[in-house]
Amino acid sequence: MAEPLKVGLAGLGTVGTAVVQLLDRGRDKLLARCGRPIEVVAVSARSRGKKRLIDTRKFRWIADPAALAADPAIDVLVEVIGGAGDPARRAVETALAAGKPVVTANKALLARHGYGLAVAAERRGVALNFEAAVAGGIPIVKTLREGLNGDAFRRIYGILNGTCNYILSRMEQDRLGFDDCLREAQRLGYAEADPSFDVEGHDTAQKLSILASLAFGTKVDPDAVYVEGISSITLADLDAAGELGYRVKLLGVAVRTEAGIEQRVHPTMVRKDSAIAQVMGVTNAVTIDAEGLAPITLVGPGAGGMATASAVVSDLADIARGVRTPPFGRPAARMTAIRKAPMQRHEGGYYIRLLARDRPGSAATIARRLAQQKISLESIVQRHGVPPTNAGQAGRSGEPVPVILITYATSEDAVRKALAAVRRDRVISGRPQVIRIEKN
Numbered sequence: 391m392a393e394p395l396k397v398g399l400a401g402l403g404t405v406g407t408a409v410v411q412l413l414d415r416g417r418d419k420l421l422a423r424c425g426r427p428i429e430v431v432a433v434s435a436r437s438r439g440k441k442r443l444i445d446t447r448k449f450r451w452i453a454d455p456a457a458l459a460a461d462p463a464i465d466v467l468v469e470v471i472g473g474a475g476d477p478a479r480r481a482v483e484t485a486l487a488a489g490k491p492v493v494t495a496n497k498a499l500l501a502r503h504g505y506g507l508a509v510a511a512e513r514r515g516v517a518l519n520f521e522a523a524v525a526g527g528i529p530i531v532k533t534l535r536e537g538l539n540g541d542a543f544r545r546i547y548g549i550l551n552g553t554c555n556y557i558l559s560r561m562e563q564d565r566l567g568f569d570d571c572l573r574e575a576q577r578l579g580y581a582e583a584d585p586s587f588d589v590e591g592h593d594t595a596q597k598l599s600i601l602a603s604l605a606f607g608t609k610v611d612p613d614a615v616y617v618e619g620i621s622s623i624t625l626a627d628l629d630a631a632g633e634l635g636y637r638v639k640l641l642g643v644a645v646r647t648e649a650g651i652e653q654r655v656h657p658t659m660v661r662k663d664s665a666i667a668q669v670m671g672v673t674n675a676v677t678i679d680a681e682g683l684a685p686i687t688l689v690g691p692g693a694g695g696m697a698t699a700s701a702v703v704s705d706l707a708d709i710a711r712g713v714r715t716p717p718f719g720r721p722a723a724r725m726t727a728i729r730k731a732p733m734q735r736h737e738g739g740y741y742i743r744l745l746a747r748d749r750p751g752s753a754a755t756i757a758r759r760l761a762q763q764k765i766s767l768e769s770i771v772q773r774h775g776v777p778p779t780n781a782g783q784a785g786r787s788g789e790p791v792p793v794i795l796i797t798y799a800t801s802e803d804a805v806r807k808a809l810a811a812v813r814r815d816r817v818i819s820g821r822p823q824v825i826r827i828e829k830n
């Protein structure tokens with residue numbers, strides 16, 4: 391029988407445990423597909439004494455992940471510890487420097503150091519595979535890297551965080567507030583005790599920065615992503631979106647524009663009949679918009695031990711077969727510094743929800759400020775059935791009147807300037823809610 395591919399596994403948590411189980415369970419099928427067995431020979435984790443779902447006694451225990459990476463008995467390192475810093479970073483760098491291929495699920499590490507690691511892998515002519523780092527079980531990395539004509543990508547966008555999609559789905563379906571849905575997500579294990587990394591959009595931003603690199607050949611730069619989370623979204627927004635034919639999703643969007651590459655993460659209104667709007671709960675989805683192709687949407691599990699391990703094992707299978715592709719789909723020397731399109735130049739439709747003060751002239755002032763910025767309105771919805779032009783004369787309750795505006799395509803700069811002026815005019819209460827509309 392051909393020599394096995396000997397794996398050093400750093401990390402025995404949710405993903406690491408599932409990798410061991412999957413390699414065990416799929417042993418014969420993998421042998422048939424790759425022509426050689428894939429075997430874990432040594433492992434590393436923080437606590438040797440911890441009770442685990444797998445029997446670790448059959449593997450050599452190497453306490454330091456970097457020592458595991460350097461161990462002459464392993465052919466490939468699987469890094470599923472997590473985090474942009476050490477010990478994950480040092481273990482991956484050590485393996486690459488020793489000429490060993492690496493499989494990692496670590497989006498934080500790739501978002502921060504992806505380019506440097508790609509250079510290190512290329513220098514030694516070894517693979518750096520990371521299918522599991524973005525959208526778990528969805529094979530989006532391979533699709534972008536190998537499956538399509540790389541010059542043709544126009545836009546890539548997706549639901550990349552299951553926690554946020556679960557919260558927004560529950561809010562809409564069960565008419566619950568954000569806090570209730572977040573608590574439920576925590577109870578079910580979908581959200582961390584400190585959920586801010588997920589709900590404020592940073593997890594999505596890391597993944598998006600990796601996808602943008604794969605799609606546009608730019609060096610990974612998570613700081614080039616504009617980020618807004620979902621914690622300000624209310625039931626009123628979801629209701630209004632629904633009435634207007636939209637659904638709200640936290641999307642990561644990367645687009646090639648004349649001003650450069652736009653990368654943004656924010657709550658987004660998508661047409662209810664679009665493929666991405668159908669994706670509910672913790673499920674992830676990514677849509678690829680490329681020249682000459684109708685949009686392609688991949689939908690599937692974005693997290694979970696087995697889904698993620700499936701991506702890790704698929705990356706291992708490529709290494710076992712001797713397949714090596716540049717980590718970001720092109721030689722590192724061909725990856726360019728990102729030309730970041732400023733968010734102010736973003737163009738698109740906007741949903742704006744305002745609380746107009748109940749006094750004469752409010753609506754006229756709002757309309758004037760929008761017109762000054764050349765913003766045209768596709769629709770105006772005013773609650774309580776008062777015609778918008780009379781918002782200021784409503785006068786019955788003295789309460790501010792919710793007004794919902796949908797704009798035609800305009801610029802971010804225009805919207806920000808118009809709303810700043812409206813606030814200075816003191817014709818609205820509180821902060822306006824703004825949700826960008828994505829064409830799909």
Ligand SMILES: NC(=O)c1ccc[n+]([C@@H]2O[C@H](COP(=O)([O-])OP(=O)(O)OC[C@H]3O[C@@H](n4cnc5c(N)ncnc54)[C@H](OP(=O)(O)O)[C@@H]3O)[C@@H](O)[C@H]2O)c1
Binds near residue numbers: 403497522694
């Ligand atoms: N979970 C998912 O659904 C999912 C999906 C996609 C991608 N990922 C990525 O996969 C990676 C692993 O995630 P996970 O959910 O499996 O994490 P996890 O359950 O927290 O497991 C982390 C593992 O790393 C070990 N570890 C932590 N610090 C260490 C140190 N200083 N030295 C040695 N080992 C250390 C832990 O050891 P102990 O067991 O001894 O504590 C544990 O085995 C992360 O990069 C994550 O972003 C996860």
